[in-house]
Amino acid sequence: MPSYTAPLDDMLFLFEKLRDNKNYNELEKYNEVNLDLAKDILEEAAKINQNLLLPLALAGDENPAKLENGVVRTPPGYKEAYNKYIEDGWISLSCDPKYGGQGMPKTISAFFDEMLSSTSLSFKLYSELTIGAYNCLLHHASDETKDKYLPKMVEGKWSGTMCLTEPVCGTDLGMLKTKAEEQADGTFKISGQKIFITSGDHDLTENIIHLVIARATDSPKGTKGISLFLVPKFIVNEDGSTGTRNGVSTGSVEHKMGIKGSATCVLNFDEATGYLIGTKNRGLNQMFTMMNLERILVGIQGLGISEIAYQNSLAYAKERKQGKTNNTKSTNGADFIIEHADIRKSLLNMKSIIEGERALCFWLSQQTEVSLNHPNEKVKKEASDYVSLMTPVVKSLFTDLAMEITSDAMQIHGGYGFTKDQGIEQLYRDNRITPIYEGTNSVQAADLVSRKLLNKNGNIIGKFLEMIKEETNSKNEKVKIFTKQLNYYLDILSKFTDWIIDKNKIDKDDVSSAANDYLKTLGYVSLAYSWIKILEVSFKDLDSNKKFYIDKINTAQFYFEKILPRAEYHYKSAISGSSNIMKFNFN
Numbered sequence: 001m002p003s004y005t006a007p008l009d010d011m012l013f014l015f016e017k018l019r020d021n022k023n024y025n026e027l028e029k030y031n032e033v034n035l036d037l038a039k040d041i042l043e044e045a046a047k048i049n050q051n052l053l054l055p056l057a058l059a060g061d062e063n064p065a066k067l068e069n070g071v072v073r074t075p076p077g078y079k080e081a082y083n084k085y086i087e088d089g090w091i092s093l094s095c096d097p098k099y100g101g102q103g104m105p106k107t108i109s110a111f112f113d114e115m116l117s118s119t120s121l122s123f124k125l126y127s128e129l130t131i132g133a134y135n136c137l138l139h140h141a142s143d144e145t146k147d148k149y150l151p152k153m154v155e156g157k158w159s160g161t162m163c164l165t166e167p168v169c170g171t172d173l174g175m176l177k178t179k180a181e182e183q184a185d186g187t188f189k190i191s192g193q194k195i196f197i198t199s200g201d202h203d204l205t206e207n208i209i210h211l212v213i214a215r216a217t218d219s220p221k222g223t224k225g226i227s228l229f230l231v232p233k234f235i236v237n238e239d240g241s242t243g244t245r246n247g248v249s250t251g252s253v254e255h256k257m258g259i260k261g262s263a264t265c266v267l268n269f270d271e272a273t274g275y276l277i278g279t280k281n282r283g284l285n286q287m288f289t290m291m292n293l294e295r296i297l298v299g300i301q302g303l304g305i306s307e308i309a310y311q312n313s314l315a316y317a318k319e320r321k322q323g324k325t326n327n328t329k330s331t332n333g334a335d336f337i338i339e340h341a342d343i344r345k346s347l348l349n350m351k352s353i354i355e356g357e358r359a360l361c362f363w364l365s366q367q368t369e370v371s372l373n374h375p376n377e378k379v380k381k382e383a384s385d386y387v388s389l390m391t392p393v394v395k396s397l398f399t400d401l402a403m404e405i406t407s408d409a410m411q412i413h414g415g416y417g418f419t420k421d422q423g424i425e426q427l428y429r430d431n432r433i434t435p436i437y438e439g440t441n442s443v444q445a446a447d448l449v450s451r452k453l454l455n456k457n458g459n460i461i462g463k464f465l466e467m468i469k470e471e472t473n474s475k476n477e478k479v480k481i482f483t484k485q486l487n488y489y490l491d492i493l494s495k496f497t498d499w500i501i502d503k504n505k506i507d508k509d510d511v512s513s514a515a516n517d518y519l520k521t522l523g524y525v526s527l528a529y530s531w532i533k534i535l536e537v538s539f540k541d542l543d544s545n546k547k548f549y550i551d552k553i554n555t556a557q558f559y560f561e562k563i564l565p566r567a568e569y570h571y572k573s574a575i576s577g578s579s580n581i582m583k584f585n586f587n
């Protein structure tokens with residue numbers, strides 16, 4: 001089983017040194033969330049992750065969730081751990097105190113999400129979708145519905161799901177077939193089949209609140225005829241108690257290559273009672289509230305899995321001896337493999353990506369809070385634009401890079417990485433879903449280039465690039481060396497953006513074939529932006545914590561010289577266009 005120590009030093013460094021952001025500082029809501037409080041929470045979070053949740057990863061892999069006599073059973077240990085987890089209030093960390101939550105900002109809860117993703121992604125998913133459904137209801141449901149459902153969800157006694165996918169539609173939800181028939185009392189009868197539903201059924205909670213998209217019988221075809229319904233597993237009585245079983249049943253639980261502890265279900269809806277949420281035919285937009293937050297969380301899943309893969313690779317490289325190196329310290333005829341330049345490079349690849357991602361994520365958490373809570377509409381809108389621009393980047397880049405990192409982790413472990421001994425292959429298998437669910441990474445890239453660069457507020461990417469230039473315009477001569485390199489890649493990104501915007505008007509295949517490359521270029525530049533902010537602090541505060549800051553400076557140097565050039569490769573490959581692709585005859 002892999003070992004794990006929560007990276008508290010890095011998390012607290014970000015919280016202490018990179019939190020100072022004008023718009024974020026103006027949120028009165030979080031005035032009292034200071035470093036001491038963050039430290040207390042994260043230290044406790046580390047304990048529950050390291051001690052209680054980490055063993056669940058192996059338990060779930062060896063004893064997958066299963067359907068037994070109509071009941072979905074979670075792996076051994078899940079129920080006890082879940083009860084402790086909700087009893088201690090972890091599920092409600094970022095939820096509104098009005099419904100029983102603890103009201104912590106995403107700048108803290110995102111670190112907790114990272115820890116959970118490192119220790120047991122399968123276990124995490126049971127509560128992750130609950131919080132997703134909570135957020136969707138918080139934004140779109142009536143007060144009466146919120147009062148009825150949210151407290152139990154925040155308490156963790158009821159869980160939530162997101163029911164979109166059907167046998168004929170995954171990416172293209174406009175094709176969905178699940179229908180909703182309005183009844184005289186204003187409720188709807190929901191009929192159809194949903195597949196691949198995470199936590200669709202399980203034995204952890206008393207009730208499950210499904211958020212289902214369906215088409216009302218009088219609604220138009222396509223995405224414009226989709227509405228959102230709340231469909232509980234057990235009907236909730238007027239007094240809030242759970243009543244009769246609704247018409248939802250579990251057809252099967254999927255057998256998967258990874259996240260085996262998570263129950264991925266086929267759900268059959270047979271005239272199940274559903275309640276319309278928000279406005280009829282606006283269901284997909286409403287569901288996007290849940291999907292957008294989930295996409296960022298999936299990016300954090302990639303980050304968390306990368307972190308545990310890195311920690312175990314580093315430890316293994318320090319204990320495994322093979323071969324001799326030039327800088328030999330060899331005893332018994334061989335060096336520790338960490339002495340080999342190639343292994344060191346793999347480790348630094350991981351470290352420089354992970355720490356850059358964590359910093360970018362911290363910034364994105366701040367922007368998300370500003371976009372939700374700032375009193376000034378203009379500021380709120382600008383933050384919301386940044387969040388919408390960065391959501392597909394974080395989802396796709398972090399999860400793709402987690403594939404690279406977990407694969408390299410196996411490589412560092414040699415044959416022991418491929419066998420089950422060290423638990424490293426499980427990280428690779430568990431991560432493999434993250435580039436697929438919540439909209440595949442290619443679809444994220446398409447969304448970025450076709451909808452996120454420009455919108456009715458204007459040139460979002462232009463504003464983002466301006467913001468990076470302003471914030472990285474350092475007075476420190478040592479930082480300036482890095483800024484100069486960043487500016488070179490900012491120019492490339494600007495040229496790439498112009499190319500995409502031009503091609504969007506004339507050649508969709510050029511855009512489609514370049515979308516993934518564009519997302520990567522933007523992503524690598526955004527990580528460099530985060531690194532510059534880390535460098536600014538590192539040079540300034542060097543003497544206060546020399547080892548920590550020198551490591552940061554060296555890691556940043558590695559990032560700028562070894563990773564950031566990938567941004568240019570993606571640009572050059574993309575602008576060769578699509579004729580070299582589309583003319584090929586596959587027959």
Ligand SMILES: Cc1cc2nc3c(=O)[nH]c(=O)nc-3n(C[C@H](O)[C@H](O)[C@H](O)COP(=O)(O)OP(=O)(O)OC[C@H]3O[C@@H](n4cnc5c(N)ncnc54)[C@H](O)[C@@H]3O)c2cc1C
Pocket residue numbers: 162163164165169170171172195196197198199256264433436437438439440441442443446
């Ligand atoms: C373990 C697991 C858990 C899941 N959990 C949930 C859940 O809780 N709720 C839920 O509703 N769904 C869930 N899903 C479904 C998941 O979100 C979908 O599998 C995913 O969105 C892809 O849809 P699809 O499988 O139908 O693939 P398709 O849409 O058929 O895509 C197939 C391929 O075509 C590409 N493609 C499709 N359209 C385009 C396009 N326009 N441009 C370029 N490329 C395109 C895709 O990128 C992909 O590579 C889950 C799936 C799994 C496996």
